[in-house]
Amino acid sequence: MDMSEIHKAIKRGLSAFISEVPMTLSEWATEHFYLSAESSYVEKRWEAFPYQIGIMNCMSNDDITEVVVKKSARVGYTKMMLAAIGYFAEHKRRNQAIWQPTDDDSDDFVKTEVDPMLRDVKIMQRVFPEYLSRHRNNTLRQKTFLGSILHLRGGKAAKNYRRISVDVAHMDEVDGFDSDIEKEGSPVTLSRKRTEGATFPKQILGSTPKLRHFSLIESREQQAEKRYRFKVPCVHCGVVHEIRWGGKDAKYGFKWVNDDPETVVHVCADCGGAIAQNEFKVISAQGKWIDQDGGWIGNDGKFYNAHGEPIQPPRSVGFHVWTAYSPMTTWAQIVREFMSAQAKAKVGDKSELKTFVNTTLGETWEEEVEQTDSHALMARAEPFALRTLPMGCLVLTAGVDVQDNRFEVTVWGWGRGEEMWTVDYVVLEANPADERDWEKLDTYLETKFQHASGQMVAIEATGIDSGGHFTHQVYDFCRKRTAKRIYAIKGDSKQGSPVKGKASMQDVNWRGQIIKNGVKLWIVGTDTAKDLLHGRLQVLQNGPGKVHFSSDLPAEFYAQLTAEARVLQKTSTGEQYRWVKKSARNEVLDCTIYAMFAAHMLDLHRFTDKMWQKITDAVQPQTGDLFAAPIIVQQPPQDKPVLPPPEQIKPQQRRQIRPQGRTW
Structure with a gap:
């Protein structure tokens, strides 16, 4: 055999033991990266701007677990991220995932950025021979390299964060993501979970910021161990x-x-x-x-x-860079953009100024938002005890939020004109995956609460959220309790959706098996209900629409009830107001919305005076229960003078006086 052939065979056999000379990302990009014609102003080899070098080297540093880049447009972040994808695939052979805000964003990113990069960066052909072929290793959702894999996903659905184990998690345009992904948590947390167990876990986050106090990228940048300018x-x-x-x-x-x-x-x-x-x-x-x-x-x-x-x-680093640092635009052009935006703002149109702050300065915009002050609500608390019903509170509904380790339940009482009272707020520790733990919830929902008249009042209807990890368990629980008016629900935040939406039949049981008679899943117009609740929270006068709070409620109740604000956002159909979370915990608000849905299922909002009077006579009759000790409940100050006792009213006056009770 020819010695040259022997040498080639030995070289091939030993190639697996060859160790690449360590390179930083900036060094690798200088040697190998290329700007493709489809996505660059000029097609050419990569030349880093001075500010890009430090960011890129932090991306490739194995001691750093989180890199956060709060940025403006035109600073070359997409190219840095593309170079990092190539670097981790070719140089370090590490599994990666990159999430874009939506599935469409992800597909466009693959077509306009990833595929041209894999074609034009020649060294990538060593690890990705299928770059030009239609192959199962080369799709819009997955690129399988030699020794590693790249997952490409949209970030709207919780399922897109499952069954993925990677070393590097990229998130592009983080502020374009929902703050809570289908009630399973922050997209930042969900993506980080996919790196747990990696030898060198890394999360790379980049975004143009949007609204102050609601910006995910600003929050992460502020929490970084070191923040750089x-x-x-x-x-x-x-x-x-x-x-x-x-x-x-x-x-x-x-x-x-x-x-x-x-x-x-x-x-x-x-x-x-x-x-x-x-x-x-x-x-x-x-x-x-x-x-x-x-x-x-x-x-x-x-x-x-x-x-x-x-x-x-440091373990985590945060960067902020804006357009003025980039040679890709001129300072004069930045000033022109500002002058144009300022001129429009003077006549009332702040949209261009908002864009300037976000995309040119790389800063958050302070939006005027509609929200309720939790401290103001707490100050309105009234001296009635939880688990008791004051006079005028006649019908009970409940809302249940299912979490990984608990059930959160809020019980609301209803009176004439949809006047509302907080009746109970409990957290039941449980494992919703265990069928036996649902008995705790069932037992609680059978609780009867004592009315001030001495009567005992049961919960008439309950809404349970079916989102999250325990959908089938919720279906099974509700299917067995239709007679108790316990409903499986799912939120719909579309503008104008009714509080009580349409229902559809679900046909999967607890174990995921198809059954003949499924349970109904009801759609709840969550934004509509939140608008309705927000308006009611502004009502200060006792009577229809007033929301009453017990002085026994903890501060956390008010914080969660006011955890969202109504802000103006751009949508595919134009600008619309949307309810956006401003803090992580909002279970009380969700439970309240579910209880409002349950009230609509009872048609309380359609009740006539005659119907309300019938309930009043049953729950708080004039004679009361002779064998029950009435509960003494201190009532809030009346907005109108209290009527004198009936015996003091002259017969001719009785026709002129309407009942003063604030009930149905």
Whole structure:
């Protein structure tokens, strides 16, 4: 046999033991990455901008588990993320997943970014030979490389986070995701779960921020162990400083003369010296990413403290970068965008100014939102005990939220004109996967509550959320209790959906087996119900529409009831108001909506005076129960004078006086 053939065979046999020379992502990209014609202004080899090097090296640093980039548009983040995908697949052979806000976003990303990258970055053909073929290893949802795999998913559905185990989890445009994915939690948390068990787990998050207090990317960036800003030395005083927009009253930042964008310069906050963009491009090569303590990141990917001493990398890092740092646009163009947005804002149209703040400055926009103050509601609490019904509270409904380790239940009482009272709020520890634990919920829902008249009142109807991990268990529980008016429900946040929507038959039992007679699944117009509740919470006068709170309720009840705000958002059909979570826990609000649905199932909102009077006579009759001790309940101040006793009213006056009770 020819010796050359023997050498080739030995080389092939030993190739599995070859170890790649370690490279940072910025080094790998400089050597291999390419900008494709379909998604770049200019088709060419990759050349990193100065601020991109530090971000990319943190992405490839195995000591860092989370990289958060709060950014504007036009800073090249998509290209950095694409380079990272190629790097982890070819250089480190690690499993990856990337989530986009929707399935359509994911498909477009694959077609316009991922596929051209796999075609044009030649070294990728070593690990992805099927890059030009129609193959099960090359689809819109999955790319199977030699030694690793890349999952590509939309982020709307909880199922898209399941059955995936990866080393690296990418999330693009995080603020475009729902804050709670089908009631299973934050998309950031769900994606992080997919890296548990990895030797070098990493989560890479990037997004243009949107609304303040509702921004996922801003929240993650603020929670990072170290937060970095790219600073350059001033050509006048030598002090390193951040390039900032400033403002009309600020002495630093962008300034221009006589509304002429071409005269724009950046003024140093320390010495007041001004530089033009061409000067900034020269000194930006000397810039560094500097944290809040004065530490910095070198272009070699190493970390240093404020004294220049090497230190261990932090576990999580946050970056903020905006358009002014990018050579892909001019400072004059940034000023033109601002002047145009400001002119529209002066006549009442703030949409362009909001876009400028989000996509040019890379900052969150402070939106005027509709929300209820939890402290104001708490201050309105009235001195009646939980688990008792004050006079006027006649019908009970309940809402149940099913969590992984508990049932949360809120019971509401109803009176004439849909006046509402909090009757009970409980958390039942349970494992909803265990059929026996549902007996706890069943037992509770059979509870009877004592009315101030001495009567005992049962829960008339209950709504149980079927979303989350225990859909079949909810169906099975409700199927066996249709006579008790216990309903399986699912929320629908579409604009204008009725509180009590349509029902559909479900035909799967507890064990996932098909059965002949399924249970009904009812659709609840959650945003409509929240609008209705929000309006009622503003009613201060006792009577129809008033919401009463017991002084026994904990502060957490009010925090969860007001955990969402109504904000204006862009949708496929234009701008619409949507209810958005501003804190993680909102179970009380959800349970209240489910109890409102149950009230609509009873048609309480359609009851006539005669129907209400019939219930009143049954629950709080004038004679009461002679054998029950009435509960003494202190009533809130009346809005109108209390009538004198009947014996003091003259016969001719009785026809002129209507009943003053605040009941049906």
